[in-house]
Amino acid sequence: MSPSPTLILGDGSEMPQIGMGTWKHYGAKAADAVYTGLQAGYRLIDGACDYGNEQGCGAGLRRAVEEGLVKRNDVWVVSKLWNTFHRKERVKEAVTRSLADWGVSYFDIYYVHFPISLAYVPPEERYPPGWFFDGESQVKHDPVPLRETWEALEELVDAGLIRHLGVSNMCSALLMDLLKYARVKPSVLQIEIHPYNVQTRAVEYAQSQGIAVTAYSSFGPLGFHELNMPKSLRTQSLFTHPVVSSVALAHDVTSAQVVLRWATQRGLAIIPKSDTKEQMLQNLRSEDLSLTEEEMSAISGLDVGLRFNDPADAFAGCHIFS
Template identity: 70%
Template sequence: MSTSPTVTLKPTGAKLPQIGFGTWKHYGEKATEAIYAGAKAGYRLFDGAADYGNEKECGEGLRRAIADGIVTRDEVFVVSKLWNTFHRKEHVREAVLRSLSDWGVSYFDVYYVHFPISLAYVAPDVRYPPGWFFDGKSQVKHDPVPLRDTWEALEQLVDEGYIKHLGVSNMASALLMDLLSYARHRPSVLQIEIHPYNAQERAVQYAHSQGLAVTAYSSFGPLGFRELDSPKALRTPALFAHPTITSIALAHGRTPAQVVLRWATQRGLAVIPKSNTEQQRQENLQSASFDLTQQEMEIIGGLNIGLRFNDPADVSARDPRTCRSSNDHWLVQDFEGCHIFS
């Protein structure tokens, strides 16, 4: 069984697995099976979110892995995220406890603010997860909640033992700088979209300078969004077929996916790629078993054009849980797949 290198989190010294298991776009029984298979393969970091609409199923997979003696709760990092509609102080606890119940755990190892964007509250008995649209169709309704209020409510849950480490996701350095000026419990991790087309060098540098670990999501660039027929992703050359990536992969006897992941982990980043097969699970987990040369790192970094695929400004005016597929059937998805790109 493969194991992942780790990244040390401040202030606790806890060891975050550098290669984690992403849960976005795992649904239903497939989510349960994916988590179980991931634990069996050696993954010890499971990155989830309320907005993914699969936490209960993911929790079932984790509980089964624990019951079968594959892992213990203390051996895994379970991660979730606060959705935008729960930013008011009176709703933060509700969101955290709901996610804990769905996962079937008593605490989260890392809990992120998913986006620094506050939306009007939608009660879970009306729609859960609520997505971006207040009416479930097209109305985006913002709610002017200061991030400080949200953060202080999360800090209380850290004090009570429900959260071990706080994190921020999709947050620019300027806002992170402001947060650090008042946070009683400083964030331990920044999670942002990073891949060779969107290297985010300055954001990574600033986060590391402030003692935050950085987790990269969407490490394979357009791939995950191509699955959702995103026009921007479909127009973007696939990283796995890019001559720069394929030539380096050939030189090392590795797959293009392993090269892309190693480019990230060699920068000190954690990664959370999604995998659907046993081969993918093993290849991703073994991606830190070789080193790229400094020249290769720079060549891959030279692909950067600041291209972001997950951008709230591109949210489409349609039901947040549905996206139109190529064969014109409605597919259940979450917001991050329901984009219109220019």
């Protein structure tokens, strides 16, 4: 398997352009998925505290390292700061817990998962904490400015616990504000991007500032079907959409490969989740495809600004208080 193409970050580091997502892989399944992904050729594993699977993912990485499949410094290990750890005195607690769960001494990229600060939930009470203060329906905000959180993360970069900082689910206006005071500038912006949510202006702005962009949920509604999200259930699958399927037929590839190549051909990094080694290999081979300008334009023309990972949906009907 040829190595994944890379994107050059602001400090000259080469980040793998095709990484492997881990959301909704749990326990032994998470361990097997990470091990199999590394075996298939992935060199970036995207995780998060909120996924509730970092111990499993770490077990898969450890197995691959112990068997000599990879070295630790071959792999970009990624995690994210959950919303309940935004206070400066909680940031290191979150990072060190995730490092211990992964069994590593540093993260290659560490994101602020959402620019939303929620009230702290002690890990002994519930971990990962999730969205709800009571574990059911109460959304309790905590008035912590992003600057406080970011400066605490910068200290962990200084300490060698984090190599690159990133931001996720952040709009351009907030990113503009962050860049005014950040001593350690974000290397990567990770946002929901697929043909139903193209995000042209957000991508252009981030790239103009030397910030790489990683697209998550590249397959649009598919990743949310198993959550029975109404918005996803009433949206046509990208894999069966005539625009995508006709391009796939023309190139004798899968619709998944078309959607992924549409993203990477825009200069985006991707982190698709796969359940089988065959799918993992197909996703990596999407780079062998070259779409025409007309095909790229037709796929981008599916854009309707449809976002599936929207906190406003999670908060609907909930009791929100500060």
